[in-house]
Amino acid sequence: MSEKGHQMYEASLFKDKKLIKTPNLLDLESARKSFSWDKYWQEIETFENGKMNAAHNVIDVHSVGPNRNKVALYFEGDDGKTEKYTFGEMADLSNKFANVLKKLGVRRQDRVFYFLSRSPELYVSFIGTLKVGAIAGTMFPAFGEDALRDRLLDSGAKYLVTEEQLKERVYKVRDQLPELRHIIVVKKGADSSKGEICYETEMEAASSKFTIEKMDPEEYTYMLYTSGTTGKPKGVVHAHGGIVQQYLSSKWVLDLQPDDTYWCTADLGWVTGIVYGLMGPWANGISQVGYGGRFKPEAWYNVIQKYKVTVWYTAPTAIRMLMAAGDEVPKRYDMSSLRYLCSVGEPLNPEGVKWGLKVFGHPFNDTWWQTETGSILITNYPCMPIKFGSMGKLFPGIEGAIVDEEGKPLPQGAEGDLALKPGWPSMMRTIWKNEKRFNEYFRNGWYITGDTATIDKDGYFWYVGRADDVIKTSGERVGPFEVESALVEHPAVAEAGVIGKPDPLRGNIIKAFVMLKPGQKPSDELRETIQTFVKGKLAGHAYPREIEFVDSLPKTRSGKIMRRVLKAKELGLPIGDTSTLERD
Ligand code: WT7
Secondary structure (H helix, E strand, C coil): CCHHHHHHCCCCCHHHCCCCCCCCCCCHHHHHHCCCHHHHHCCCCCCHHHCECHHHHHHHHHHCCCCCCCEEEEEECCCCCEEEEEHHHHHHHHHHHHHHHHHCCCCCCCEEEEECCCCHHHHHHHHHHHHCCCEEEEECCCECHHHHHHHHHHHCCCEEEEEHHHHHHHHHHHHHCCCCCEEEEECCCCCHHHCCEEHHHHHHHCCCCCCCCCECCCCEEEEEEECCCCCCCEEEEEEHHHHHHHHHHHHHCCCCCCCCEEEECCCCCCHHHHHHHHHHHHHCCCEEEEECCCCCHHHHHHHHHHHCCCEEEECHHHHHHHHHHCCHHHHCCCCCCCCEEEEECCCCCHHHHHHHHHHHCCCEEEEECCCCCCCCCEECCCCCCCCCCCCEEECCCCCEEEECCCCCECCCCCCEEEEECCCCCCCCCEECCCHHHHHCCEECCEEEEEEEEEECCCCCEEEEEECCCCEEECCEEECHHHHHHHHHCCCCEEEEEEEEEEECCCEEEEEEEEEECCCCCCCHHHHHHHHHHHHHHCEHHHCCCEEEECCCCCEECCCCECHHHHHHHHHCCCCCCCCCECCC
16 A cells, blocks of 8 residues: 555544543553653562562452452353353462362473363463463364374473363374373363373362462463464463563553453464453453354354443454444444454454444454564554554554664665564563574564564554465464475375465465375365365364365475465466576
8 A cells, every 4th residue: 555545544533433431541652752661560569589470460469359359251151151250269260270280290381281162261270370380382272183283292291281072183193292291171071091180170179279489570471383484383482571561551552441341352272362361451450251152243242242341352354254244233232332442463454443433333443463572562542543554553662663684674664574673571582492493583683573564654554464475364373384284294185385365354365286196186076175184184274275286386496385476376466586496
């Protein structure tokens, strides 16, 4: 979009934001000028000698005093059953789980992984894991066996919390996981003959008193695997000290206030679920809704109506799906509780922002961040006019720029690599067991995000695209290498190249170009078999919705598949520099 195009959207919407409350952050520029992280550390309770524990700030501080009986979690299961947990109950239950782990011999910074659907047990045990000083790792319940094995193997997880419906997938790769010692099964699904531990039995026997481990702010809290252009997913590791920023961004960006009921729609298997569906809002003592059911417009609107959700954080693909379901659907529900809406994960088109205004009386406010950044860094704020289609402005205390290939900042308006000055509290500390990969993120003292963007004269950031081959499909991040690896494991496939193909609903879909082995014939049946195969290995969202059978793939002389050429051909764009392309 041209600079002129941006201006067209500049007409201030501020007056239409219909802010019902005075926002927590009143003036972005003055906050930026006087900003220091030290100031906000005062709002985070720590122990003696600079020790801390994020779980203390998330739950325990609220379990004493006026919030003890305040609802921390309203949980709505797939079956429509509601459960409620107060901050006091969450504190007691997470203490119990901490004791369960202690009894099993957990040590500080051991990895405790989760392959569990969204459930109260997941919130409880996640916090319990932090309390014992171990590192929590969540995995999306739709993961297939390869995705699971890669994560459990690389992290060296000793403990796994799972459930009856999911555990069989773990057993398929169990013999490849020498470090995995204990499998804890929730909802009474444990098989003691296999040495599985029953969550309920252990929880019942455990004490609800626990002395929380005192951690260094640099010790790790949670880790999440995410995809890049090459190689297997990498383990992004976060530290206890990140809580100050998780707390402050929830307060200023999501504008969470004491009487809010807040709903983040993301699964706890992704960073949004962990940071803004658990840690940040609870660090502010806010009541949250957790919904364990599947996406369906009616079900989602029902959640908003039933719990009188006031602040709602969701994603562009969901917004587009709700839009597609029609404006009459939300009219059948009471949406009047909503007061502030936010979005994350992929570009939010101006239509989405405006649709929020039309249907709910409030725009969706775009927010930008990544698994690696650990919290929202570029965003809209309630106190700031929205420019339709812009991601908004930098969070106070954060320095950002658009840089060139050498890491030199470019002039205002130029398109280039979106870069940030490292060192903010919630930033990843390392890539698990891979310092080399971690170091590859940096160029000339800047953290390089992998996105391209521009900055306008008012300091608003505009997303352009990914600088690498990472695919964003329905807001989920998928690495083409993982999909290609899964494809070539299929006996009929010789080689495969994978790209993101723009899609009006999902942002992108995964498209695979597949070269079959000699003697194999392309057919619709084979296409479906390959798709099902990849779903089983990776995840429901990571399979190629489109497969095109080809006779050859464009490759460099060193044999690397040129995805750039595949993409250009698919989109009918000029192929560009092909000087390294292999020729017969
Ligand atoms: C990538 C990070 C942490 C949030 C969930 C995604 C894309 C994120 C936006 C936005 C355009 C966005 C970027 C980014 N992205 N937010 N507001 N507008 N693109 O975390 O899975 O680590 O993905 O998501 O490409 O680099 P993630």
